Amino acid sequence: MKGKDMDPTMKYPGKLTPRVVLTCLLAATGGLIFGYDHGVSGGVTSMDSFLEKFFPSVYAREAGMKPSSNQYCKFNSQILTLFTSSLYLTALISGLGASTITRKLGRRATMMIGGVFFVLGALLNGLAIHMWMLIVGRMLLGFGIGCANQSVPIYVSEMAPYKYRGALNMCFQLSITIGIFGANLVNYYFVDLLNGQGWRLSLGLGAVPAVIFLVGSFFLPDSPSSLVERDRLEEAKRELVKIRGTHNIEAEFNDIVAARESSKHVKHPWATLRQRKYRPQLVLAILIPFFQQFTGLNVITFYAPILFRSIGFGSTASLMSAVIIGSVKPVSTLISILVVDKFGRRTLFIEGGLQMLVCQIIMAIAIGIEFGTSGIPGKLPHWYSVVVVGVICIYVAGFAWSWGPLGWLVPSEIYSLEVRPAAQSITVGVNMISTFIIAQLFTLMLCHLKFGLFIFFGCFVVIMTTFVYKLVPETKGIPIEEMSRIWDDHPFWGRFVRSTEEDTKSHMGNSKC
Ligand code: BGC
Numbered sequence: 001m002k003g004k005d006m007d008p009t010m011k012y013p014g015k016l017t018p019r020v021v022l023t024c025l026l027a028a029t030g031g032l033i034f035g036y037d038h039g040v041s042g043g044v045t046s047m048d049s050f051l052e053k054f055f056p057s058v059y060a061r062e063a064g065m066k067p068s069s070n071q072y073c074k075f076n077s078q079i080l081t082l083f084t085s086s087l088y089l090t091a092l093i094s095g096l097g098a099s100t101i102t103r104k105l106g107r108r109a110t111m112m113i114g115g116v117f118f119v120l121g122a123l124l125n126g127l128a129i130h131m132w133m134l135i136v137g138r139m140l141l142g143f144g145i146g147c148a149n150q151s152v153p154i155y156v157s158e159m160a161p162y163k164y165r166g167a168l169n170m171c172f173q174l175s176i177t178i179g180i181f182g183a184n185l186v187n188y189y190f191v192d193l194l195n196g197q198g199w200r201l202s203l204g205l206g207a208v209p210a211v212i213f214l215v216g217s218f219f220l221p222d223s224p225s226s227l228v229e230r231d232r233l234e235e236a237k238r239e240l241v242k243i244r245g246t247h248n249i250e251a252e253f254n255d256i257v258a259a260r261e262s263s264k265h266v267k268h269p270w271a272t273l274r275q276r277k278y279r280p281q282l283v284l285a286i287l288i289p290f291f292q293q294f295t296g297l298n299v300i301t302f303y304a305p306i307l308f309r310s311i312g313f314g315s316t317a318s319l320m321s322a323v324i325i326g327s328v329k330p331v332s333t334l335i336s337i338l339v340v341d342k343f344g345r346r347t348l349f350i351e352g353g354l355q356m357l358v359c360q361i362i363m364a365i366a367i368g369i370e371f372g373t374s375g376i377p378g379k380l381p382h383w384y385s386v387v388v389v390g391v392i393c394i395y396v397a398g399f400a401w402s403w404g405p406l407g408w409l410v411p412s413e414i415y416s417l418e419v420r421p422a423a424q425s426i427t428v429g430v431n432m433i434s435t436f437i438i439a440q441l442f443t444l445m446l447c448h449l450k451f452g453l454f455i456f457f458g459c460f461v462v463i464m465t466t467f468v469y470k471l472v473p474e475t476k477g478i479p480i481e482e483m484s485r486i487w488d489d490h491p492f493w494g495r496f497v498r499s500t501e502e503d504t505k506s507h508m509g510n511s512k513c
Pocket of ligand 1: 177403
């Protein structure tokens, strides 16, 4: 996203050509793979045959063969959670490396490398006979995700005609939620196949979109901005003609070249970001992804089946509940896409926060009353399961139309051009580390906090909702180039920006003296 080409008042001619449509499909495949790998592990780790093979002691506790001190603790195993979480560590590392490859070799090269990792990771997982194959497979998938998440959104925003850019940004999030839902469905339908080895199909199936992604990125062209960045100007011009479907591309081409020139002047984006006037942007770059993960949503994404089995649901019922919950996300994300520019970001953030909080309190009470601290249920009436699943659905809907998409959209809108890549890396990095922490510590937290786990995340939701209310300015309808005014006008952040301006003025005054 470069300079003037983000100005919504500016008209570059061009239409939605087949080449651009293919780009969008490829981007959707990238999101699907991320969502699939995100959603598949929780169901798999609740399957008996999988547990018996790789985690016999968890299986023994879960099947009641070995006593567990507490029902809430029967899935407590740091290796079990490492299977889910390892992906986010490697995604973090490769995301940082991928930014250099994306710049030097182009977006397409990064996507192809990501595609190779995806295919290898999915195959290794599907064929796993040892624990290391599971963990290494997940790590390879993580490398793929780091590459894809770094390159695909940039590629799409560079290829898309400017007026479709915002919608495409959120479509990436939509395809993530569809991928999660797909994984929930696959787990449900495959659990009993292959003589109880259905988990192999669940894990291996990830290779199908991965191959599509790999082959697709091989055939797609690199973006004009990336070609300009690597000084291949004539090629960039020809590509721009093809993707816009017109020869009238001079204005856009010149802006891409101008943006490239001005970005050359920002020699030290990381040091620049530490300056006082960027403090609001830096704080939001860190806190928004951190809070997004500490809503606790991924506890449900990754571990809903385990959570349900811990509170006494059967294996199939647990996987089915995950499917029902998974279906809520894409629908709610779609609603968010439709209303975000009407109601604004703050309204959605605050409404979503309150909705999640109420649900978390109800869940803590419902599980606390029925299971106490021992986790041993009485005879669960049918209505009880319906209420628990229903409340979780409302909670997930609250996330999926607020912190889910906005956790990515708002950061991408508020960074000034000169610090955008550095700030975006921080956002992705904090998101991955926070996801890792939640994924790794969930079973331990459930074991110790019990039903209080929901209160724990509820406290964070109170903090983040207050934070939005007080400190996150509205960005709805403000062109990216004019975004700096949201800080100038803000009662708190204005102090940082204004004092910097005053410092600069007084400094200039002193130097005149
Ligand atoms: C988050 C993921 C989450 C997904 C679910 C994304 O925005 O970053 O961690 O699982 O939304 O909708």
